[in-house]
Amino acid sequence: MSISLSNRVQSIKPSPTLAVTTRARELRESGKDVIGLGAGEPDFDxxxxxxxxGIKAIQDGFTKYTAVD
Structure with missing residues (x-):
């Protein structure tokens, strides 16, 4: 089965943040001392x-973006 992607989907560029994260991991794996400042998950709850x-804000109806002015 062949999947055809639209031109728009094909034009999507990779995430720069993920590229930085990948590069930091590669450098770390090669023995470099690297502090990763890209994407990540905290190691605490x-x-x-x-x-x-957050729960109170949702219950109080604060579910929209803030004003940009």
């Missing part, structure tokens, strides 16, 4: 007071 504030 979200503190409870932040979770509670």
């Amino acid at each position: 979200t503190p409870q007071h932040i979770k509670d504030a």
Whole structure:
């Protein structure tokens, strides 16, 4: 089965953030001392007071983007 992608999909460029993350990993694997400042996940859970504030904001209807002015 052959899959055909639209021109628009084919024109999507890779994420620069993921490229930086990949390069940092490659350098680290080659023995370089690298501090990765790209994409990543924290190694700790979200503190409870932040979770509670997020839940309250949703329940209070704060579910839209803020004004840009």
